[in-house]
């Protein structure tokens with residue numbers, strides 16, 4: 001039986017209410033931490049767990065916490081990143097709406113560890129209904145004495161504020177999020193200084209993803225070592241995967257890291273295979289930003305071994321043959337999907353969402369969208385593919401925040417692995433623009 | 447010219463109460479943090495964010511009107527032009543498209559007889575294209591105010607439009 005760190009009780013009727021959540025063992029981590037542990041001991045357990053940030057970058061959470069500056073008399077802040085706007089990612093949405101107290105409990109434990117007395121949950125504004133769910137959960141927790149002044153008689157005070165965004169993917173980038181939380185446009189900040197030193201209101205701040213924070217209750221209850229025993233190598237623990245696209249069972253799955261990709265796609269427990277009568281063509285494994293891989297490369301490593309759902313295995317082979325776990329947005333394409341159209345669609349997304357601060361990203365994303373649009377609509381020319389590669393290369397690494405990289409990688413990887421398909425659009429524009437026309441090359445379908 | 451004019455748009459008493467609560471939750475001197483929540487409150491009341499309303503919000507937060515405009519125009523959720531009674535915010539991003547999102551979208555536009563950014567002549571519906579709504583496993587998806595409509599098909603779209611038209 002696979003271990004479920006986050007979703008064990010998710011199907012219990014009424015789990016969104018305080019009473020039911022409490023009956024299932026909820027808020028014991030708050031009791032344990034506040035009554036029997038020091039903040040540093042909580043940080044130590046999180047370090048030992050090896051849990052890595054689940055928002056996309058995979059940075060070790062305990063290490064991030066230990067960087068937090070602690071000058072005398074200056075407040076510190078914990079900010080939960082619930083902006084979830086990366087195409088293909090919908091796990092935080094699911095977790096918050098279904099089991100909101102898991103996040104609230106994690107926020108209390110984490111805020112205690114960091115010495116924060118006011119913490120924020122920044123939720124993308126479109127999820128206003130989820131904001132109401134969280135606010136209700138907070139009110140319940142407060143009424144039960146788990147929030148507010150002198151929690152459980154420990155002398156520790158905490159107030160939680162749920163903040164709505166306004167519709168902007170860039171505000172998922174942590175410094176843009178902080179700008180937004182201060183009531184400004186979401187333009188990412190130059191780093192250094194890092195948020196750990198100068199974050200919200202120029203005070204030391206930790207920003208963590210919803211899933212990362214939700215994990216801390218289990219770690220406090222069971223210990224960091226127990227968490228580190230789950231998973232594989234440096235990919236400890238479990239991960240929520242948002243599965244979408246041409247599969248039989250789209251949804252959010254909590255997997256133990258190290259599960260073979262093949263099992264995740266084909267086994268009934270998870271995606272349940274490709275929809276009937278179709279074959280696997282490609283996968284974007286970690287949200288729209290990560291490189292797309294064709295079927296053979298996502299399933300197998302260069303040495304023929306199975307590729308696993310872990311940070312290391314997914315990135316094995318670098319960008320030549322690998323990709324990234326990212327936020328765990330797992331988008332599956334069967335042979336009916338047009339890679340050119342999808343790449344154009346993603347480029348339009350990044351162009352739309354670029355904050356416009358850095359010219360390589362502002363201009364480059366628009367340029368890529370335009371060129372991809374003309375290829376898709378039958379007006380591409382022979383130089384366009386190299387032009388795209390060139391523009392992508394000039395964006396990458398040349399911007400304040402990684403949105404530029406996130407825009408460049410999908411284009412570069414689609415061309416790397418599906419160049420034939422782009423060429424076909426350019427050399428057969430009439431055929432390629434027929435309704436429903438899809439390139440049928442000799443690519444491996446599984 | 448009068449020096450003090452009463453704003454043409456103001457929050458209703460209960461919304462003003464709510465606005466004050468929101469403003470109070472940030473540290474001293476950081477009231478500007480309330481800007482996005484107050485813009486949502488304004489849009490919820492007015493259906494969009496008219497300039498007079500933004501000026502009013504600026505007054506509540508004691509900031510310059512330009513500080514409100516520059517924020518309202520950065521974030522895609524705020525309607526800075528008048529919209530219909532129901533704004534259909536249709537997800538146009540990749541994962542929804544894989545699930546037939548483009549076909550359903552064509553049907554929606556045909557059914558309402560409008561394109562993105564337009565409002566039906568009776569003022570009932572506006573279509574707005576939006577990017578990923580974090581519901582990719584239930585695509586195609588659109589949103590009307592706070593509600594998500596998921597697993598859309600042409601038939602489902604017709605039902606929803608009929609329902610909202612009542």
Ligand SMILES: Cc1cc2nc3c(=O)[nH]c(=O)nc-3n(C[C@H](O)[C@H](O)[C@H](O)COP(=O)(O)O)c2cc1C
Nearest residue numbers: 053054055081083084085172173174208209212403
């Ligand atoms: C353009 C962009 C969008 C991002 N969106 C999100 C997001 O929606 N949610 C999230 O948790 N992290 C997002 N991130 C990553 C954050 O900057 C940050 O690394 C993360 O919130 C840290 O939390 P973690 O260490 O717990 O993952 C985004 C980064 C970039 C560059």
